[in-house]
Amino acid sequence: MIHDFGIVWSERNLLLSGLGNTTILSVLSAAAALLIAFVLTPALMSKQQWLAGIVRGFVDGMRCVPFLLFAYIVYYGLPSVGLRLDNWTSGLVALTIYNAAYMAEILRGAWAAQPREPIEAGIAFGFSNLGLFRRIVLPPLLLAAGPVIGNQMIQIIKDSAFLTIIALPELTHAASSIQSRHYVPFAAFITAVFLYWGLCLVIEAGVSSIDRLAMARR
Amino acid sequence: MADGSKVLDVAGVSKRFGDLEVLSDISFQVAKGETVCVLGPSGSGKSTLLRCINWLERPDAGQIYLTGTEIGVTGAGIVMSDRELSRLRTRIGMVFQHFALWPHLTVLQNLMEAPIQVQKRPSAEVRDEALALLAKVGLSDKRDAFPAKLSGGQKQRVGIARALAMRPDLLLFDEPTSALDPELVGEVLVVMRELAHEGMTMVVVTHEMGFARDAATRILFLDRGRVVETAPPERFFSAPETERARQFIQRYAGHVANGGCRT
Numbered sequence: 001m002i003h004d005f006g007i008v009w010s011e012r013n014l015l016l017s018g019l020g021n022t023t024i025l026s027v028l029s030a031a032a033a034l035l036i037a038f039v040l041t042p043a044l045m046s047k048q049q050w051l052a053g054i055v056r057g058f059v060d061g062m063r064c065v066p067f068l069l070f071a072y073i074v075y076y077g078l079p080s081v082g083l084r085l086d087n088w089t090s091g092l093v094a095l096t097i098y099n100a101a102y103m104a105e106i107l108r109g110a111w112a113a114q115p116r117e118p119i120e121a122g123i124a125f126g127f128s129n130l131g132l133f134r135r136i137v138l139p140p141l142l143l144a145a146g147p148v149i150g151n152q153m154i155q156i157i158k159d160s161a162f163l164t165i166i167a168l169p170e171l172t173h174a175a176s177s178i179q180s181r182h183y184v185p186f187a188a189f190i191t192a193v194f195l196y197w198g199l200c201l202v203i204e205a206g207v208s209s210i211d212r213l214a215m216a217r218r
Numbered sequence: 219m220a221d222g223s224k225v226l227d228v229a230g231v232s233k234r235f236g237d238l239e240v241l242s243d244i245s246f247q248v249a250k251g252e253t254v255c256v257l258g259p260s261g262s263g264k265s266t267l268l269r270c271i272n273w274l275e276r277p278d279a280g281q282i283y284l285t286g287t288e289i290g291v292t293g294a295g296i297v298m299s300d301r302e303l304s305r306l307r308t309r310i311g312m313v314f315q316h317f318a319l320w321p322h323l324t325v326l327q328n329l330m331e332a333p334i335q336v337q338k339r340p341s342a343e344v345r346d347e348a349l350a351l352l353a354k355v356g357l358s359d360k361r362d363a364f365p366a367k368l369s370g371g372q373k374q375r376v377g378i379a380r381a382l383a384m385r386p387d388l389l390l391f392d393e394p395t396s397a398l399d400p401e402l403v404g405e406v407l408v409v410m411r412e413l414a415h416e417g418m419t420m421v422v423v424t425h426e427m428g429f430a431r432d433a434a435t436r437i438l439f440l441d442r443g444r445v446v447e448t449a450p451p452e453r454f455f456s457a458p459e460t461e462r463a464r465q466f467i468q469r470y471a472g473h474v475a476n477g478g479c480r481t
């Protein structure tokens with residue numbers, strides 16, 4: 001058994017590059033999903049019924065699709081309508097769009113729970129449109145939603161493992177190539193599990209520092 | 219027509235929510251340095267009137283002029299862009315019943331936020347002025363505290379300082395002491411009296427009859443969305459013209475005679 005872990009250790013570069021790719025995929029798609037959510041959320045809460053309805057349909061629909069299936073559609077399905085993306089682009093696009101729906105719903109919930117008066121004060125003091133959103137609405141929203149967004153980040157990291165099926169060289173992919181090369185499934189997969197866990201601990205640390213900021217303001 | 223010598227000129231403003239006519243044909247003017255107290259029973263439209271003045275609610279009819287400039291509508295008679303409306307709003311300070319401070323910013327940052335971000339004034343100048351305002355409301359030691367850590371009275375004094383930091387031509391107060399514990403009302407009224415004394419132009423919705431009696435230059439009595447009576451405080455409290463005002467004073471101001479001012 002020790003010997004098996006020795007084999008995994010000898011392949012550490014492969015694992016580390018897998019970990020690196022998982023991190024890059026997760027961070028990029030989480031950031032992009034959040035940015036898209038900043039647009040979707042105001043639309044969800046819009047007084048324009050048709051706009052709110054369309055976005056609501058997208059958000060609810062997306063949240064009912066298994067991620068694996070969605071990744072299949074983006075990578076294998078889109079080429080049949082003439083849109084061919086390489087595996088990195090497909091992976092990023094799938095993770096981003098899928099999670100934008102979740103992020104939008106998270107922000108909407110936090111927004112609805114915010115008191116109205118400070119936002120009114122923002123309007124009364126001359127903020128409007130983007131300035132109002134960026135300076136007055138968003139900061140308390142992010143502080144309030146920080147822990148839930150952190151949870152979603154963890155979900156994104158775990159979902160990214162599915163991208164091994166489109167041959168994206170992320171952590172699960174690296175672990176499974178090590179096991180198939182050397183027949184050390186337990187050692188290879190357990191090592192990957194611990195690396196995922198480490199990544200989640202980093203996220204947790206980030207969440208608790210946001211939480212400290214929020215606590216100081218509560 | 220707009221009277222440029224007045225800071226505020228409200229001309230025939232009406233507002234309805236669905237079937238409910240909340241304001242009907244309200245007209246009044248406020249001259250520079252005046253403190254007008256708006257009194258009236260709950261639901262008479264006082265908050266709605268204040269919110270119409272800076273177009274947080276859009277009036278259905280009538281005009282509102284700030285030092286001669288019409289709010290909400292351009293010279294050509296079309297509704298203003300958000301940008302134009304925002305620029306006019308920066309000249310009207312507002313103090314809210316529940317303080318409405320920005321929770322993610324410290325006290326000092328609350329004061330500096332709009333002058334820097336909206337008015338684009340230089341931050342060093344804004345900071346100096348904000349520090350002076352905090353000293354004025356007696357909160358210099360709280361400048362780095364977050365609003366959540368303050369008492370209600372302190373929050374409202376920050377709210378007033380935040381409004382003053384905009385160097386407004388006009389200050390609107392919507393029941394600034396109604397959400398406070400009785401023992402904290404005084405510290406806020408002290409600041410408001412001082413402002414009135416210094417010649418700040420203010421429209422104050424309040425149930426503090428003591429304040430209205432001795433700080434107001436004029437009382438505007440609202441009932442069911444109409445200005446029922448307008449008079450200097452001495453005359454309003456001692457010889458109200460209408461039965462509605464008489465009843466109202468009896469209900470709310472009975473305490474004044476005993477020296478208290480809470481309802």
Ligand SMILES: Nc1ncnc2c1ncn2[C@@H]1O[C@H](COP(=O)(O)OP(=O)(O)OP(=O)(O)O)[C@@H](O)[C@H]1O
Nearest residue numbers: 235238240258259260261262263264265266267393
């Ligand atoms: N956004 C709104 N939609 C529908 N009705 C409203 C709205 N805002 C106010 N009203 C109604 O308009 C009437 C006047 O409300 P307003 O808040 O202006 O009264 P007020 O004089 O400030 O009362 P209070 O002393 O209780 O604060 C009330 O009947 C209220 O229910």
Ligand SMILES: [Mg+2]
Nearest residue numbers: 264265266393
């Ligand atoms: Mg009110």
